[in-house]
Amino acid sequence: MGLFKQFLLICVFSVGIFGANRACAQASNADLPDNPSPASSPAQDHKNSPSNREVSWRSLPKDFLHDQKDIWLFPAQLARGRHWFPTVAVAGVTGGLIVADSHAMPYFRNHAQGLDDLNDVFDSSITTAEVAAVPVSLMIAGYAKHDSYHVSTALLAGEAYADSAIVDLAMKAVTRRKRPTDVPAGGSFDDTFFSGGKSPFKGSSFPSGHAAGVFSVATVVASRYQKHRWVPWAMYGFATAISFSRVTSAAHFPSDVFLGAALGYTITRYEVLRPR
Numbered sequence: 001m002g003l004f005k006q007f008l009l010i011c012v013f014s015v016g017i018f019g020a021n022r023a024c025a026q027a028s029n030a031d032l033p034d035n036p037s038p039a040s041s042p043a044q045d046h047k048n049s050p051s052n053r054e055v056s057w058r059s060l061p062k063d064f065l066h067d068q069k070d071i072w073l074f075p076a077q078l079a080r081g082r083h084w085f086p087t088v089a090v091a092g093v094t095g096g097l098i099v100a101d102s103h104a105m106p107y108f109r110n111h112a113q114g115l116d117d118l119n120d121v122f123d124s125s126i127t128t129a130e131v132a133a134v135p136v137s138l139m140i141a142g143y144a145k146h147d148s149y150h151v152s153t154a155l156l157a158g159e160a161y162a163d164s165a166i167v168d169l170a171m172k173a174v175t176r177r178k179r180p181t182d183v184p185a186g187g188s189f190d191d192t193f194f195s196g197g198k199s200p201f202k203g204s205s206f207p208s209g210h211a212a213g214v215f216s217v218a219t220v221v222a223s224r225y226q227k228h229r230w231v232p233w234a235m236y237g238f239a240t241a242i243s244f245s246r247v248t249s250a251a252h253f254p255s256d257v258f259l260g261a262a263l264g265y266t267i268t269r270y271e272v273l274r275p276r
Helices: 003-027 042-047 060-072 074-079 084-110 113-121 124-145 148-175 209-224 230-248 254-272
Strands: none
Touching: 060 074, 060 148, 060 254, 084 230, 084 254, 124 148, 124 209, 124 230, 148 209, 148 254, 209 230, 209 254, 230 254
């Protein structure tokens, strides 16, 4: 089996984990407000809305374990012939981007000087702090105003971040992909998988942990405050900017960022925010 086929199989397995959550959610009319059952009442639909899921410090550990169980048992669903369409769709895009990575990265490397200002604003440590600041700010505001909705939103953002981080780290440990910055000047951007640094986590590029983390947090906030039309635009714009900066700074390949973003969004939208 060729190396690229191995990569594609990894993509299929990984994106299937979170792609299935969307298919499962869409198949369950009672769980999603977008597809209410004919017998459901407006009050029941409102209660079952992803934006109204309740969580507390006490329920958080149990909820997190519930999420992880659903995520890692997904291959059993594939074995039963379920949810193949979303799985193959996301895997196909990821596979196509992997092929295109070696052609895209030389451009960003050659134009790195023109992007210095952008990359300075979205430095790795700065973006990590910016992402963490969102749930922390909500938590502080929630306790200061005695607003349980703000507190629940902050807890859900933390749950979503942790869920996507576990899957992200597991994939990094398996794929051990070189980062673009690890490729010497004039070197080839091909054959970057299974050849990363000594650490299976720090030295691995696939997928992007920053993209997974920021999209998980953005999806929670955008869903919970969707009545304010500017919030989804602001949060997803923020997430996109941070994710794009991971490519312009040569920290990640485009395929790393796409899969990380899909991981963060899908796990959050169709697992974490699903009513319990």
